[in-house]
Amino acid sequence: MSVVVYTYDWLPEFPRGFVRDLRVRWALEEIGRPYEVATVPVYPKSDAHWAIQPFGQVPIIEDGELTLFESGAILLHLAEGTPLLPPGRRAEVTQWLIAALNSVEVASSGWMGMVLAERMPDVFGPPSTQEAVEHARRNMMGKLDAVEKLMADRDWIAGVFSAADIIMVDVLRIPEAEGQLSSYPALTGYVARATARPAFKKAMADHMAHWQAADVARDANASA
Ligand SMILES: N[C@@H](CCC(=O)N[C@@H](CS)C(=O)NCC(=O)O)C(=O)O
Structure with missing residues (x-):
């Protein structure tokens, strides 16, 4: 089952490469679970965003019925039953x-x-x-x-x-x-x-591609 990973719809250059959806993408790549990306507006933050993340932050995931925030909790959840949480350790x-x-x-x-x-x-x-x-x-x-x-x-x-x-x-x-x-x-x-x-490289490439696509969408909106 595909996981939904939430990140921002757009961010300026400086935090790109370090936004915490990256760690979630990395874990998903390591365990080979498919995922899709959904976005929340960075400004102004939406009621829908506050409803699923009480601090108004990202990342957030949806995994079936479950919605989770906090990157550590998300990683522990995704790691369950996979080599990322080895039995005995x-x-x-x-x-x-x-x-x-x-x-x-x-x-x-x-x-x-x-x-x-x-x-x-x-x-x-x-x-x-x-x-x-x-x-x-x-x-x-x-x-x-x-x-x-x-x-x-x-x-x-x-x-x-x-x-x-x-x-x-x-x-x-x-x-x-x-x-x-x-x-x-x-x-x-x-x-x-x-x-x-390889999982980190793929996660990083997709993370950066997200911001590039966000720039294109923003430019298109500005010129519409
Ligand atoms: N402890 C949280 C921190 C989340 C966090 O700081 N997210 C940043 C993006 S990497 C954010 O949304 N910042 C915007 C804000 O705090 O308003 C986690 O690990 O998930």
């Missing part, structure tokens, strides 16, 4: 998936939010002080240090490739894109290994 995979979201992503989003506020004050401002940005960066580095140590002697965070790797690597892609992984060889290798997977 359920607790460990869940632990690392939650650590990726609740420890690493919380820290990196805090820092990234401040960087964006500096870069685009009209959208994300007001900017924080340099001391606050540096404090947030050190907090993120503390989390990266811990995962770096761990990944020095393993390929995948829970021993075999799992849903936890999809979330952890997708989280790490932001500090990597911002040049923050240069002193972390194990994390750099981990991200490279995971993103070399």
Whole structure:
């Protein structure tokens, strides 16, 4: 049965490649489940969107009768009964998936939010002080240090490739894109290994194609 993945109808260039529908697409590609994409307007957000995501965010999925939000919950649901949640490693995979979201992503989003506020004050401002940005960066580095140590002697965070790797690597892609992984060889290798997977490449290509099609539709609307 096909899954429906919701993302935005359009977004500007800067978040493309990092919108969290990507992690859902990646998981679906890994397990070979067909899916279709539906959209919600990014602005203004619709009542229909708020009705299925109380924070007005994406991703959201529909899987038969079930509607789910929160990328971690979505991944755990999709992984059930598949190699992404290997029998015997359920607790460990869940632990690392939650650590990726609740420890690493919380820290990196805090820092990234401040960087964006500096870069685009009209959208994300007001900017924080340099001391606050540096404090947030050190907090993120503390989390990266811990995962770096761990990944020095393993390929995948829970021993075999799992849903936890999809979330952890997708989280790490932001500090990597911002040049923050240069002193972390194990994390750099981990991200490279995971993103070399055919499922990631397909998910990313389809994710980017979605935004290109969204530009075309927007241009056509503007000139109509
Ligand atoms: N904890 C949520 C975060 C979702 C999230 O931040 N989504 C972003 C797109 S990647 C969003 O919709 N942002 C718009 C907003 O927060 O208003 C998850 O993992 O699903």
